[in-house]
Amino acid sequence: MEKKTHEKKNTIIANKDLYIGYLGPTVEGSRHDYRMFKEEFPPKLNNREIHPFILYKILVDLGYLGIEKDYAKCIDNIIIPDKKPRKSKKNPNPELTSKQKKENREKSQIRVRVENAICGSKRLGIVSQVFRNKSLEFNDLVMEISCSLWNFHLSF
Secondary structure (H helix, E strand, O other): OOOOOOOEEOOEEEOOOOOEEEEOOOEEOOOOHHHHHHHHOOOOOOOOOOOOOOOOOEEOOHHHOOHHHHOOOOOOOEEOOOOOOOOOOOOOOOOOOHHHHHHHHHHHHHHHHHHHHHHHHOOOHHHHOOOOOOOHHHHHHHHHHHHHHHHHHHOO
16 A cells, blocks of 8 residues: 655746746645646736736646636747547547647657756755655745756756
8 A cells, every 4th residue: 555645846937948937936735736836926917018927838738728718918938739639429539630649749848858957957866755754944945956956967
C-alpha cells in the first residue's frame, strides 16, 4: 500500500532556452495548475498595459483549458494544443486531422524544452525527494535556490 504524500507545487514559467523566468509561491495540497495560475495572475487584470504577459507568446498544455476564454481581453498570443474530439454516436472513432496533429507536434517540441527546464531545476536532491519541513517559507527558499542554481548552470 502506498503512503499518501503531501504534495507541494509551484508555478514555473520558462522559455524555450531553458531559462526559468518566474517561480510562483509554493502551494501545498492537490491543486490544479490552471487554478494556481489564475490566483497568481488574476484574469481581472484586463488592462493591456499592466498585464505581465502582454509581450510574450503563452504556450500551455491541455491542463490549462479555458485560458483562451479567461485571458482573451488582455493576452493575444495564447497557444494551446488541439484537443481530440469526444466519442459519440455520430463520431464513433474521433481523430485529429493530419494538420492538427502536425501543429500539436510543433507545439509539443517547444513545450518539451520547458519541461526539461523544470526537470533541471529538480536536480537538487532536496527538491526531488520527500521533504518533511513544516515551514512554507523554507519550501519557497529551497525552490528559489534550486531554480537559481539551474539558471546559473545554464550560464556556463
